[in-house]
Amino acid sequence: MNYDFIVCGSGPAGSALAGRLAERPGVSVLLLEAGHTDERPTVDDPSRWVENLGGPAVWDFSTEPSPAVHDRRLFYPMGRVLGGGGSVNGSTWVRGHRDDWDFYARETGDPAWSHKSALEIFDRIEKGPLRITTASKAHPVTEAVLAAADQVGLPRYFHPNGRLMESERGAAPRQEIIHDGRRLSPYRAYVGPRPHANLTVLSGALVLGVLFETIGPRNRAIGVRVRHHGRLRQIYASTEVVLSLGAVQTPKILMLSGVGDAAELAACSIEVRRHLPGVGRNLDDHARFPLPGLRVLGDTRAGCFWNLSSDEPPTFMEVRGGTFHIGMRMRDTGRIRLASADPEAHPLIETGFLTNPADLDSAFRALDTARAIGQGRALRPYVTAAETEQHDVRDTVGTFWHPCGTARMGLDNSAVVDSRLRVLGCEGLRVADASVLPRAPVAGTMAPSVLVGEQAAAFITAEHAL
């Protein structure tokens, strides 16, 4: 089988890329996905997203034990279904802060990643294929959170994606990928149940590695090895292979294909094609800290943000399942490593959560702010005291499921892709997903991932004059 382009992974980035490429007439695109159908009630109904965790629509990863989290293994689920994380996530749409985008532009030396450029692309995305809705302000508990946040100095905005993402702090009703009460995932929006005739979607197809041909000193990606319905297959791409497997599995497949740190590959008896020591490093995720002692009666659709442009780690807060949850970028990053050369083996995940003592202090300060909001006058009718056991954040920290940065763009020795998302030293191979972001944005990572997919489509279209 031969296609012009093979896109591996149908998450927000892969779907945006495959959908856009297939708009070009005469271009054949194959979208590969290990997971299966997204026609599931827990995907359709955005309020049931938590039910996906631990079920068949997610990869049930867990992290390596670390003394910083009292040697616990943190549950680290990622979407494994058509649509990837966009099918199982909490639906919130946050574009990222002005400083995030300008940081990416500085790191890459490419204005294509600037805030100004990102705003133009988001405007295009949000006018269709995606439709973003703003949660109703008439919702009483949402209104109470916004009022309580205002009382502690977080001014109220109409939604989180305008001026708030150019400010230091604020609160707003959430924006979400929900249309007529149903989840409109990036997969559904860009690929849909009836994709373009030149786009083939193969679900249940586990990508095992990238196939290369060697021409003198050059490596050129020519296809992928796949396990589909128990059968091993090789599928070829005449123009490019793109990895959009998410920030946990894109580095894993790169390493299995011989692209990574030479010493680590050798330790797993993998032949080195290209020494790129940055593959799998720089895992940047938001740690999640539940606030003990307070329970919210009823759901709320507000988001609170602070330290968006300061020396303290940027912080956001949401109420999920009656609990206030803080999300915070950490000062230290983690990494993804191979457990072995077996493509079916889960990778080893080290998060770096709370390994830097300054992050512990920041977490306490953030919990104090969250508590002040929770105890605000406006929230009194909706908040009750909950039993508090002795509380140690090292026992309760988890992931907010926003891994980024493990195949990052950049100009230095630890960069994995250039600013046009081409894997360094490998022809015909790009990465387009959350792995390329040099650091986690201030809050959710779905919107930035869709933007990465759009960027990849624009770069590829221009480069190959499609």
Ligand SMILES: Cc1cc2nc3c(=O)[nH]c(=O)nc-3n(C[C@H](O)[C@H](O)[C@H](O)COP(=O)(O)OP(=O)(O)OC[C@H]3O[C@@H](n4cnc5c(N)ncnc54)[C@H](O)[C@@H]3O)c2cc1C
């Ligand atoms: C539980 C949860 C809640 C979240 N909530 C939010 C939220 O409310 N708002 C927000 O902004 N962000 C949220 N996120 C994060 C957001 O969903 C991700 O940042 C986003 O999905 C990343 O997109 P991606 O394209 O990089 O990769 P992914 O979405 O991870 O997609 C990668 C795809 O590749 C497939 N794949 C991986 N390996 C292979 C292989 N070897 N072969 C074939 N296919 C493979 C996977 O099955 C998956 O479908 C959440 C994530 C999770 C898991």
